[in-house]
Amino acid sequence: MTETTETGTEAPAARQAPPEVPRPRGIGPLGWLRWAWRQLTTMRTALILLFLVALGTVPGSILPQRGQAPEKVVAYLDEHRTLGPWLDKFSMFDVFAAPWFAAIYILLFVSLAGCVLPRAVKHYKSMRARPPAAPRNLGRLPQTATYETDASPDDVLAEARTVLRGRRFRVDVSDGAASAEKGYLGESGNLLFHLALLALLFALGLGNLLGYRGNVLLTEGKTFANSLGLYDQFQPGRAFRNGELAPFTLRLDDFQAEYETEGAKRGMATEFSAKIHYRESPDGREKPYDLRINHPLKVGGAKVYLLGHGYAPVFTVRDAKGDVAFQDSVPFLEMEPRNLTSEGVIKAPDAEPDQLAFYAILWPTAAASEDGKQIVSAFPAPIRPVVTITAFKGDIGLDAGTPQSVYKLEGIGKTLQPIKDGQKLLEPGETFTLPGGAGSITFDGLREWTSLSVNRDPGRIPALVASILAVLGVATSFMVRRRRVWVRASAGEGGRTVVEVGGLTLGNPTSEFDDIVTALRGPEDEPGPQDGPGPEPGPDPEPGPQPEPGAEPGEIDPGADRESGSAPEPKE
Secondary structure (H helix, E strand, O other): OOOOOOOOOOOOHHHOOOOOOOOOOOOHHHHHHHHHHHHHOOHHHHHHHHHHHHHHHHHHHHOOOOOOOHHHHHHHHHHOOOHHHHHHHOOOOOHHHOHHHHHHHHHHHHHHHHHHHHHHHHHHHHHHOOOOOOOOOHHHOOEEEEEEEOOOHHHHHHHHHHHHHHOOOEEEEEOOEEEEEEOHHHHHHHHHHHHHHHHHHHHHHHHHHHOEEEEEEEEOOOEEEOOHHHOOEEEEOOOOOHHHOOOOEEEEEEEEEEEOOOOOOOOOEEEEEEEEEEEOOOOOOOEEEEEEOOEOEEEOOEEEEEEEEEEEEEEEEEOOOOOEEEEEEOOOEEEEOOOOEEEEEEEEOOOOOOEEEEEEEEEOEEEEOOOOOOEEEOOOOOOEOEEEEEEEEEOOOHHHOOOOOOOOOOOEOOOEEEEEEEEEEEOOOOEEEOHHHOOEEEEEEEEEEEEEEEEEOOOHHHHHHHHHHHHHHHHHHHHOOOEEEEEEEEEOHHHOEEEEEEEEEOOOOOOHHHHHHHHHHOHHHOOOOOOOOOOOOOOOOOOOOOOOOOOOOOOOOOOOOOOOOOOOOOOO
16 A cells, blocks of 8 residues: 655646656757758758759850960950959859859769769679579569479479579579579679779869869970970969979971862861971980871870961061061961951060050951951961051050050050051061151961860879770660569479579560570470460560460469469469
8 A cells, every 4th residue: 555645735646737748959050060961961962962963064165265275365354344354253254263162063073972882882792692582472573484394393493493504594492482583793894984084074174183184375496395494374273383394395387277168168267277397305305296286296294285376477567666576476366267357466665755456356368248348268278468557656555564555555545656657568578667757567477387285184094994984884884774583383283393483674574584584494394285375574574374274263373384473363
C-alpha cells in the first residue's frame, strides 16, 4: 500500500494540462552546411554548372578577347562607347579570367568530385561483393526458362558454374541456386568518363596556374625575343615566375595572304602564311618555319600561333629643321574587314620646335566609290595603296609620362592642334611638305604585320589524355550493359531435377540468355517436337504453354518447358 500526500493546492490529475511538447529546433549551422553539400554534390547540380560553363564561354566566342586580340578590343570599345564599358565591367573581354567564370569552374570541380568519388568507392565495393541471391520467383523475371533433367541438383549447379564462368560471369553458388553477374565494365566506363572530366578540369586549372599567354604584334623585318617587356599583352598564371620564359627569338621575314579574286567570295582570304626564322636559345642555330593557321610553332615549351594580320605603312617624318624625327613602320588597325581599309596614327615626339602627329587612313587598293565622292578599298591585297594624311602639331603628351595607346591621338583641340591645310593623299614614295614650314612626311612603302599568340600550357598533355579517356569511358558505358543470371535446381517428381533459369539485363533483353540456357540443357536435354522452347522474349510475348487435351481449365502440365517470360497460372 502506498501513501499519497495531497497538499490541497494541486489540481486533480484528470484536470491537469498535458505536459507541453518541446518545439522542434532548427537544423542548425552544421545541418545547413550538410544540406548545402548534398545539394552541391548531386548530379543535377553538376549538370547545371556544366551548362553554365558552356553558357559562359559564349561571350568569349562572340566578343574579342584581350588574350587573343587586344587591338580588336580597343576598336570595339571605341565603336561602342556606351555598351563597351558595361561589358568590360563584367569581364566580357576577358571571359576565361573573369571571377564569375572562375567561381562556376571551381563549383563544377567540387560538385563533380563530391559526386563521382563516393560513387567510385561504392562501385568498387559492389564489384568485390557477392552476386545478389536468386529471387524467390524466377518466373517473374523478363527472361525465364524451366526444364527437367536426370542430373542431380549438385551436378546442375556445378555445370552452371562452369558455363557461366566460361562467359566471364562472376558466380556464387549457395542455397541450391547459382547467382551470376557481369557487365560492371559499363558502370566502370561511366565512372571513367566522369573521372576523366574531373581530371580535364584539373588539367585546365593546372595550365592556367603554371602557364602563361602573351600576344605580340610583329611587323615584317622585325625580331621578337621572348622577354616580358616585349609583349603587347601578357597574362601569367598565378604561380608563374618571370624566369620561366624560354630564351627563344623569332624574326618575321615575310607575310603572305591569298584572296579569292572572282565570284561572290571575292576578297575573302583563303590562306595565311608567315615565313619566320627562330632560335631556341641565343647561341642556337637559326631555323626556318612556315607559320600558318592551325600549324603553330613549338619552341621552348610553348606554342606560337598565328592569329591575325594587317598593314604597317612605313613613314619618314622630318621636323621644321629638316632633321629626321621618326622613321619606322606603323601598324594600322582595320576599319573595314572585307577589304582591309585601315587607320593608324604616327607620333613624332622628337620633332622640333613643335611635336608632330598624324592621323592616317590606308586603302590597300584605292578606288572611287560608286557615287564618285569618296575613296574606298576595292580589294584587301595591296594593289594600289593610298594613304590620306591629317597633320597635327603641339604637345603629344608623352613627356608627362602618362601611358597612351599607340592607336589614338590624345589632346586633340587642347594640347594638339590641327595644321591648317594639313591634309594630303599620298602614294608610296610621295612626300607631303607641311604648311608653314612645320616639317614633312614621306610615305616610304607598305609592310604587313601579324599578331602572334605565345602560349605555354603545362596541362595540355594531361588534358589530352583525360579527353581520350573520357571518350573511351562514354563509349564503353553505351556498349556494355549489366547482366544477371540465376539458376536454381531442385528435386522434382520421378527422381528428376527441375531447373529454373532467370535473367535480368539492364535495358532490352539479349540473346545471350538463350545461349546460356542451351548450354545448360546440353544435347541430351533438347526439347522434343511437342514441348519445344517458348517464343523469344520481346515486348509482346506469346502465351505460355497450353493445357494438355482433356485437362481442366487452368491446369497445366508441370513438366512443360517454360522459356518465355510468362509464368503459368496456378491450378484452380
